[in-house]
Amino acid sequence: MIRRTLERTGGVQWLVNRELIPESLGMLMIHELSGGSVLPEHSLPGAESVTFLLSGKGDWRANGRTWRLTPGEGVFNSPGTRRAFETEHGQDTMLLVVYGGTNDPRDAKPHEAHSAGGGCRISRTADQGSHSPLGEAGGFIDMGVHWLATSQTVGTRSVVVATSTFTPGGSHQLHRHPNADEFFLVLQGGGEHLTKEGPVRLNPGDLAYIPAGEWHGFQTDPGVTTRTVYGYLGAGSLAQAGYELLEEET
Template sequence: MHAGRGSTATVNIDRLVHNVHEQGFAALDKVGINGQHDQGLVSTLISRDLSGSDDLCVSWGRILPGQHHLCHHHPDASEFYVVLSGTPIVHLGNSTYRAKPGDGIYIPRGTTHGITNDGDETVELIVGVSKPADWQFVPDE
């Protein structure tokens, strides 16, 4: 290893590597403006608490057929989605977009966004947020 290019310190692999199939999923728990419940599942893979990350959070998201991830925004963080399967409607600002597997979608800080799975296939996606934890979720519906 070249000097200044990294560390040869011992790392805790158990803290740095997490597997979605071993961790499982938790239901989204946010509430909308009129008391409606956010829908979908999430498995956090990289975060401040899990990995010691100081700059990002990465999760595996799952939106089942008929579910809607509430439109919301983050005033303090940007976000991205990478669609792995399914063809959800992605709400971005005042536009909608029919996503497909392989799409990378960037959501700038403050932009309203959400997902509707109006299809018969489960939507699987990788979700990243530019903060490791404690970002604000502000419902827009």
């Protein structure tokens, strides 16, 4: 497990890229924009991405369409999507940007006429009941999930983004994903990231990055509700990522 902490930089903070983690199956960054500023129109032909608002407000434009975004909302951009973002005046904005695919997002280029990807607002599909992906897999207590960007909701190929809420007493026992890396960012609350070697403390603004195949879990603090945004890199769904629970020793 690799631990990072969000910082207020007034610009870009890379949490995961191939210089920091050469074997990573995707890339992850925080982009902080001051109120009234503009992220100019650009495209990235070889990579798909999900942009998730952590704070602030603004207007997202993609291929001629505009969406008003507030915290907890976001957009999916398939490869080649022309996209731009303008923050609301007086509202500093922090974006979490998750990249999948083969291109390095730092190679993004200005708008070109032949860019043809499509953007869309990500949905909020509740993961509830025994027929849901996690409901069928098991291994958790008092944890609710909303799937935002998956192959089923918006057609992703190499990235998944979701939010989770652990109510007091909530936990997710040790498990692993053989085919995908996972990122897990605490937005509110806090608790212990679980590993086979022992727990690691996670507070709001802390991110755990878990390489494919590594055992991990989470236990929220007593009496505390913990909210997170998390996802997989290298897969478009939980089924593609794979899900294995660690069998308890008897």
